[in-house]
Amino acid sequence: MSGGLTVVGLGPGPAAWTTPAATAALAEATDLVGYGPYLDRLPDRPGQRRHASDNRVELERARHALALAAGGRQVAVVSGGDPGVFAMAAAVFEAVETGDPAWRGLDLRVEPGVTAMLAAAARVGAPLGHDFAALSLSDNLKPWEVIERRLRLAAEADLVLALYNPVSRARPQQLAQAFAVLGQIRDAGTPVVFARAVGRADERVTLATLAEVTDIAADMATMIIVGSSETRLVARAGGGAWVYTPRHYGGGR
């Protein structure tokens, strides 16, 4: 079996955030498999086949990619951001575990990328400068009680929180529930960053406090970062502020 499969992360948006290693993996592929809008970001290459799907069928898409690789193709599974963070890599390994035993003999690789929270953090300063947790608010794949328990414990641990998949059409009310949980533990003045579509033409970054969050719109393209008790604002001369979380904790320097 001479085929192989690489799960490739494009980064959060512009080509300037796609690593050269990811670009090389895409160039070597005979077949690209991925969510349509991710494939649309890539240049056409003669002879390279594209297999676009919508974004609801990760496991099916992973199985299709593995079957192509098992048939001798060199497949790139295309993911936004980093493929290992709330993206396609876990689906591929789940498909391997539960699928054709021959797939365990394939040359499988993961090519890392810049995940959305890093780009969002960079836009406003360094809110992830100290211990943090990355949580998905999507309850498609886990019970809401698990999400709420994790939010509560992470807030009690005084971790900065990066919230992926904060809202969707099917569950518009859950972000408000998440903020209500955090509001019981974190101070009302805690800085909160809403960073939508960072690096893209429709980028929109909003700073707020935990007391103000219900006034801010969020959608599936929004990354939300909630500060710890130590996260600070630094006023900029021209107005606005940077946000950062100090490397030290409890005033020790």
Add this chain to the structure above:
Amino acid sequence: MSGGLTVVGLGPGPAAWTTPAATAALAEATDLVGYGPYLDRLPDRPGQRRHASDNRVELERARHALALAAGGRQVAVVSGGDPGVFAMAAAVFEAVETGDPAWRGLDLRVEPGVTAMLAAAARVGAPLGHDFAALSLSDNLKPWEVIERRLRLAAEADLVLALYNPVSRARPQQLAQAFAVLGQIRDAGTPVVFARAVGRADERVTLATLAEVTDIAADMATMIIVGSSETRLVARAGGGAWVYTPRHYGGGR
């Protein structure tokens, strides 16, 4: 004031993991400021000045860089990985907050990169495929009790853990203490990844279980990833295994 400062993340090691945006920011700089070994990874450019320091003086280095920018230079502060994750960006904003008020008028940017945990995860599969926490075990800048409390709460939340700065000459015993805390909460069979110097010539990746960790050597170049209760091994046909954390929780698919 025409100077500016960009905090640039090189990614975990090879140039193929440095984004084109980071490379462009480095090319535009008149001055590079950073830890010597990071600067050594960069090509010489005629006319570009280098200001190397050791890795213990982040705040001093940040102030030096800001003073250069305030003097009209275009400065790149060079960081490994992502500059916002346990790296230089937080030190720069701390220096701005506590330094010359004129620095608040500077053009300050952060250029994100691939942080070490993403590269480590990619090498073994997708262990960060679901909710996780990134914690530094360094107690240079926070009390050990804070670290232990965060480990305990993150383990109770059943988050995957990415442990940065796991050990140093000054505190060789703390990693064992951290594992002892986790061992009270997590199952002895929990997969643990030791990923040292990923992407570099001396890369070494070891899979173990939580029961076996005391036999594995770790140093400051090692990233450790501790699985959640859901993290799984998938045996490879040629021996060894991939590690991944499913996108779903509690068996719901």
